[in-house]
Amino acid sequence: MPKHLEKKHLLAIRWFHWINFPVLGLMIWSGILIYWANAVYGIRLFDHEYFHFFPSWFYEELGIPYRLAEGISMHFFFMWFFAINGLLYVAYTIFSGEWRALLPVPGSFKRALQVTLHDLHLRKQLPPQGKYNDAQRIAYTVVLLMGAGSIITGFAIYKPTQLYWLTAILGGYEWARWEHFWLMIGFVVFFAVHIVQVVLAGWSNFRSMITGCEIVDVPETGEAKI
Amino acid sequence: MSENGKKENPEILLDNVREIKEKNTSEENTAALLHENRRLSEPLSDDEAKRRMRSLSRRGFLIGGAAAVFGYLSYGWLKQPADFWIYNQAFRYGLLDQPDNHWIFEDALKANEDLSQLYYSPKHLAPEFPKSRISMARVNGWEGINDNFDPTTWMLQVRGVANQNSYPQYRGNINYGGISALASGAERKSLSGLLLTLDDIKRLPRVEMTTELKCIEGWSIIVNWVGARFSDLVAAFPPQFTRYVGIVTPDEGYYVGWDMPSILHPQTLLAYEMNGSPLAMEHGAPLRLVSTVKYGIKQIKRIGRIEFTNTRPPDFWAEQGYDWYSGH
Numbered sequence: 001m002p003k004h005l006e007k008k009h010l011l012a013i014r015w016f017h018w019i020n021f022p023v024l025g026l027m028i029w030s031g032i033l034i035y036w037a038n039a040v041y042g043i044r045l046f047d048h049e050y051f052h053f054f055p056s057w058f059y060e061e062l063g064i065p066y067r068l069a070e071g072i073s074m075h076f077f078f079m080w081f082f083a084i085n086g087l088l089y090v091a092y093t094i095f096s097g098e099w100r101a102l103l104p105v106p107g108s109f110k111r112a113l114q115v116t117l118h119d120l121h122l123r124k125q126l127p128p129q130g131k132y133n134d135a136q137r138i139a140y141t142v143v144l145l146m147g148a149g150s151i152i153t154g155f156a157i158y159k160p161t162q163l164y165w166l167t168a169i170l171g172g173y174e175w176a177r178w179e180h181f182w183l184m185i186g187f188v189v190f191f192a193v194h195i196v197q198v199v200l201a202g203w204s205n206f207r208s209m210i211t212g213c214e215i216v217d218v219p220e221t222g223e224a225k226i
Numbered sequence: 227m228s229e230n231g232k233k234e235n236p237e238i239l240l241d242n243v244r245e246i247k248e249k250n251t252s253e254e255n256t257a258a259l260l261h262e263n264r265r266l267s268e269p270l271s272d273d274e275a276k277r278r279m280r281s282l283s284r285r286g287f288l289i290g291g292a293a294a295v296f297g298y299l300s301y302g303w304l305k306q307p308a309d310f311w312i313y314n315q316a317f318r319y320g321l322l323d324q325p326d327n328h329w330i331f332e333d334a335l336k337a338n339e340d341l342s343q344l345y346y347s348p349k350h351l352a353p354e355f356p357k358s359r360i361s362m363a364r365v366n367g368w369e370g371i372n373d374n375f376d377p378t379t380w381m382l383q384v385r386g387v388a389n390q391n392s393y394p395q396y397r398g399n400i401n402y403g404g405i406s407a408l409a410s411g412a413e414r415k416s417l418s419g420l421l422l423t424l425d426d427i428k429r430l431p432r433v434e435m436t437t438e439l440k441c442i443e444g445w446s447i448i449v450n451w452v453g454a455r456f457s458d459l460v461a462a463f464p465p466q467f468t469r470y471v472g473i474v475t476p477d478e479g480y481y482v483g484w485d486m487p488s489i490l491h492p493q494t495l496l497a498y499e500m501n502g503s504p505l506a507m508e509h510g511a512p513l514r515l516v517s518t519v520k521y522g523i524k525q526i527k528r529i530g531r532i533e534f535t536n537t538r539p540p541d542f543w544a545e546q547g548y549d550w551y552s553g554h
Contacts, residue, residue: 002269005278018290022297038444068443069547073331076338076549100262130262160440161352161493161518161554162345168353173438173446211286215275216266 006216008131008208010096016089017209023081026074027150028184033071036064041181053181079154086147101131103141108134119197143190146183153180304328327547339551348491352518352554355436360501361447365508369542370480371528377512380476382422384459386534388466390420397421420463424512427496430454430462435493442521442543442552451516453497457490465534472539473515476530482515483539484524488553493518496529521552 009017036059042052059065093099104112111134117123119135126133132140156167156176170176198206208214270278302313305328390396397418433455440446471489474481488494494517498505505511510527517525523543533539544550 003272003275004269005267005275005282007265007267018293022301026301034444038441040445069543070327072442072549073327073335073547077331077334080334097263131264159342159345159554160438161491162342162347162350164350164352172353173440177444207283207286210290211279211282213279213282215279 001217003215003217005213007212008214009212010092010098011212012092012096013089013098014209014212016085016092019081019085020089023078023085024187026078027082028187030071030074030078031180031184032062033064033067034075035181036071037068041178053185076158079151082147083151086144086151090144102137104134104137108137111135112138139190139193143187146186146190150180150183150187153177153183304330335549335551339549339553342551342553343485343487346487346553348487352437352493355438355448357436357450359448360436360450363449363501363509364441364445364447366441366443366522370475370477370526371508371510373477373479375476375507375528377507380424380512380530382424382427382513382529383531384420384422384463384533385531386465386467387420387463390463390466393420393463395420395422395426424498427454427459427498427513430458430496433495435495437493437516437518439516439522439525440554442523442548449516450501451495451497452499453495453513453516455492456494456496456515457492459496459532460490467534467536469536470534470539472533472535473526473529474531474533475526475528478530480526480542481540482524482526483541483544483550484520485551485553488517488519491517491519519554521554523548524552 032054035053039053042049044050093102111127111129114123114125114127115129115133115135118126152166153170153176155163156170157173157180160167160173160176167173167176170179204214267278299312384390387393397420431454432452434450434452436448436450438446439449468486470486471484472481473484494515497510497514497516498512500506500509505514510529513529514527515525515529524541538550541550543552
């Protein structure tokens, strides 16, 4: 069977992805330097706190305490890179037509559930898919919305009086900060799942995010079945 | 536009979606649904495919590696280099000077300030709350208010007012021995210029607001304030210099700098009552600044001197690396 090189990821998209990785990392890191100064959130149910963000060993091990000013100046510097890179990514996805591979389509939620069951070894077959399976479509769309949410809630915390209308829509200053925090936790969860999936998907898949290409088999006759 | 160059009009796309849906699409190929394209090379032999892939990998990993090294070194150049071995070595051997807070971060804060002032308007107001939502008050620092101080002899010195000697409150360039307010404690200073009493401030229109006080640490509390708008003070004593205002405590232990637009915001008050009582000592008696347009670090307690100026005044926390503007 002949081989083909398949271009999986366009050059610009690879740059956006790999720039976003350290920039989002720095936004989370500087955000935690800020959060330390008023670390009030936890997982609570019926007046009992099951987990507090964050335990003191976490701050001590990572050398976080008393770096509020540093965190603020980093956060308000790297935010530009995060926002501009994200906006360019969205614009490019629309312009290049890549959005077709990314957005959920009719039936995506059902198939995403099937993919999840398959990945958890509860189902044998994978549903049909395009470049991305439907769980990926949903995850990549949601993480994009989370990025937008982080920017919007960030604005509401940053200029709560000048953007009083935005802060009000988000439920007020205190809620905006809470939302901003949980979006960050969402990114961390996404990152953890993403890493596991990338490891499971193997080297060829990972390499395609750097080179853009993957070697694939395609039947010589007939329409390419994806 | 898709890769194959065909323009798809959204209506046709929707038709496709409907058509496939009708065919009970759950087993259909989702890539086909939205005309997802594949970008395939011409058919290649095994060896040729591997050869091309090797060449692409070499190129990709070299460029990626170079970008990663560049990013790492740039970050090291920006940050306190404690975590960066290579920079530590460079400082050790005197090849580089050790930076404090990198100028880029300070420039970025200034650029953010200039940008946000474009959207600034005194008509943008923070929400007010019912008095029932007043929070427990907090005291978060004693800079500038921890010495012996007698509020009964206090007077407010105002500098930089136009034609200051035309006001009855103007005390010429004399050693005003009767007033020891600014020199509470052992050190006595001569007070001169425009000296206001608390009654002078209270004669300005009385304003009440119940608003969130936001600390730069991230917490906020709801407080009821009574005082005079700073803008009313400015109207009563028009300043000679109109770009900035510097405010210091009587002992000069705490000092803040404000840009004029923020201090003229209608929710920036010279407050003398808090939560229904005269201002307590720990909250800045007899007069403090409160505002919804800057963090608590800018809302100086126990004001001794207000100075209108055209040069950016020093600011206690800005000197510790915080944003001078700290504007909301």
